[in-house]
Amino acid sequence: MLKLPKYLLILFFTTVSATAKADLRPNCLSIKLTCENSEVANGQQILFWLEFTNKDLGTRPTLLPGNRKSGKKIIYFSFFSVKNDFYTEVFRESVEITIDTSSRGGTDFRYLEAGETFRIPVFFNDSKNFDSHIEAHHRLPELMAGEYQVLAWYQPWNDDLAQYAFNPIDPFGHSSEENYDTTKLDLSFDGTQSNYLRLSIVNYFSVSSIFVNTEFCPLDCKFCAAIEKGNWTKVSAIIDGQTYYKGPTNVTDLDSAWRMPHRNVTWLGPNPQAILASLPTFTGRTMIFSTPSGYQYYYLAWQLGEIYKTRSRMSQIFYWMGFNRTPIKTSEVDYCKLVNFSPY
Numbered sequence: 001m002l003k004l005p006k007y008l009l010i011l012f013f014t015t016v017s018a019t020a021k022a023d024l025r026p027n028c029l030s031i032k033l034t035c036e037n038s039e040v041a042n043g044q045q046i047l048f049w050l051e052f053t054n055k056d057l058g059t060r061p062t063l064l065p066g067n068r069k070s071g072k073k074i075i076y077f078s079f080f081s082v083k084n085d086f087y088t089e090v091f092r093e094s095v096e097i098t099i100d101t102s103s104r105g106g107t108d109f110r111y112l113e114a115g116e117t118f119r120i121p122v123f124f125n126d127s128k129n130f131d132s133h134i135e136a137h138h139r140l141p142e143l144m145a146g147e148y149q150v151l152a153w154y155q156p157w158n159d160d161l162a163q164y165a166f167n168p169i170d171p172f173g174h175s176s177e178e179n180y181d182t183t184k185l186d187l188s189f190d191g192t193q194s195n196y197l198r199l200s201i202v203n204y205f206s207v208s209s210i211f212v213n214t215e216f217c218p219l220d221c222k223f224c225a226a227i228e229k230g231n232w233t234k235v236s237a238i239i240d241g242q243t244y245y246k247g248p249t250n251v252t253d254l255d256s257a258w259r260m261p262h263r264n265v266t267w268l269g270p271n272p273q274a275i276l277a278s279l280p281t282f283t284g285r286t287m288i289f290s291t292p293s294g295y296q297y298y299y300l301a302w303q304l305g306e307i308y309k310t311r312s313r314m315s316q317i318f319y320w321m322g323f324n325r326t327p328i329k330t331s332e333v334d335y336c337k338l339v340n341f342s343p344y
Helices: 006-019 160-164 222-229 232-243 309-320
Strands: 029-035 039-041 046-054 060-064 075-083 086-092 108-112 117-124 146-154 166-169 185-188 197-202 265-268 281-291 294-307 331-343
Touching: 029 146, 029 197, 046 060, 046 108, 046 146, 060 160, 060 185, 075 117, 108 117, 117 265, 160 166, 222 232, 222 281, 232 294, 232 331
Parallel strands: 039 197, 166 185
Antiparallel strands: 029 046, 046 117, 060 108, 075 086, 075 146, 146 197, 265 281, 281 294, 294 331
């Protein structure tokens, strides 16, 4: 049997380790889990927030739950009990979606610029909206009082659109060189997860954090008062009054108070990242209001641009008469009007 000197073995292993390459890829999609309360009781509604941050160098697409109605969840949760630094999973959500499909829905395909953060709400134990909204399609069974660690799983591969947002990475860090796209984020087939968040289950209902009055939401805020009373006509009128404009001179005079943080506005959804360029066109966003009877989901839509029908018909008649150009103004580009405010 050939015996090699020890220094040759040391040299051999040193050389091998120096030339070895770890094919590990950085996770450039950061997910942060937070909660307004550190203590909750069994059955109490819990509001979590998930913050998605693009840590890559360029604009990258990602998938968010949107108003998905069928298939499997792309975000679900696990609860762990911890003893002597040993984590035991005591509950994991089902990934199956059982929402009412009488209305259509889908995931949100959203682009995040480099360093941009986008936040979405997740509600637990909201029985009123459990069967109708993906944000509230989460339910926690009764757990023993104590401290738990909460983890959010992100599994976009449960959606067919994931292939257009991410480069699939196998457990060994390999990807398809043929189909690799540098404009996408790398993501493991197993998905990724958030940070661990400590949450205490107690035997009494805790009080939510108190909203601090601001310049835009004082103690006598008319906007929040209308929400509390369920006066949706007035809520709609306030938003319409602060977003309506006609003509370029009115755009700079808009009041943005309704878009600022309000104690009774839990969530103000983003504007779409793209709309049709032809006039008139429409844009919309969602809002979740907090009322004494629970969370209320509303969809808002605005008409952008206006076409004057009578003037357009007159201009067409002049064109038929041989006048290629007429001084009649047939449209208004600087125009915005709230045309829909309804629960969904």
